[in-house]
Amino acid sequence: MHAELPPEEVGERIAAIRHARRMTQIELARASAYALASIKAIERGARIPSHTGLEAIADALGVDPSRLTTDARHDSRVRTALPLISAAIAGYDIPMDPPNRVLPELREAIDTAVKWRVGAQYTLIAKAAPSLLGDALSTLHSSEGAAKQDAARLLAAAARSADAVAYKYGSLDLSARLVELMRWAAQQADDPLLDASTAYVRTEVFFAARAHSAGLKALERAIDAGPAPAEVRPAAARGALHMRAAVIAGRAGDASAADLHLAEARRLGDLVPEGTYDGTAFGPDSVRTHEVSVAVSLGQEHVDRALTVAREWTPPDSLPAERQSGFWIELARAQLWAGRADDSFESLKVARVIAPQHTREHPWARETAGTLRRLKRADAETLTNFAEWVGAI
Known part of the structure; x- marks a missing residue:
């Protein structure tokens, strides 16, 4: 394995994550099918795991292999998967073969992909996304009534996970198509909260095009169309849209609008527990991170706002x-x-x-x-x- 990190640092990362998982070296050896002596040697930097062995260790630790090493081959694996993702959604509106997974299995697999997304584990998402999208589309086309709505929600979640890969890796045309797939799925689901989540993700299209003023208008329209924030989930959905609107208003140079949306996000954040999730994590800590985003988006003259937040607070591991x-x-x-x-x-x-x-x-x-x-x-x-x-x- 030709890693960009030295063997000692790879070993240190493996040991640190193992400790965080409260695993012993014996438990890691069993889970990864390595000998205990090999795990000890790898952790102290005396041995370099093979590419396959690194994946086995990463799987045993429950992390993406990139958390252990910056081997460029993980990057190439993502890029190799992008055309497969594109092919999986090419005929999204055309019924195809039956799904390979029943609905509970599909739900479990997509829930796992969502966890990978919030954990920024893009290699794992890229590998799984083509089959997840294909099965979600097949399930939607073969379902009716409430089951079809459920399948539409799963399709939107799978598309969003795949979009995280496409957008981060600069495949903006594919990202835009995945966003449109999310919007199509939201129509099938007839779910206002999913509409709000989709509007949040759609902002990527405006960021990529630098059409910040148009993106702000789109978000404000989504806020007006969303359900009243009388309960926790609608409040979180609306708060997430306000967070996003504050950032894109900053990119548009509209400090007044940015401050108004950020203030509303703070107000709603105080009403819900951190981690309330409807496609986007929301809560007081999430709002704090966006305070820095807004300050940086507004430009250098607002740098003190970002530094003030960082002096008082840093993001928790949660x-x-x-x-x-x-x-x-x-x-x-x-x-x-x-x-x-x-x-x-x-x-x-x-x-x-x-x-x-x-x-x-x-x-x-x-x-x-x-x-x-x-x-x-x-x-x-x-x-x-x-x-x-x-x-x-």
């Missing part, structure tokens, strides 16, 4: 990995603007530990790392290595 890493990536951008280059680099490294694939594919992580590398050419090679890893040089 937040989705992708949201945690996004906080640190955006904070790194703010710290760079404030002239705090060392702090900026430390934030990028934290983001990589939390969600390496998300960090590696994030354009702001790449841009910040490239700028840091240019500003600090005489620095230790760790900065250069990071900039190479993220594709900044």
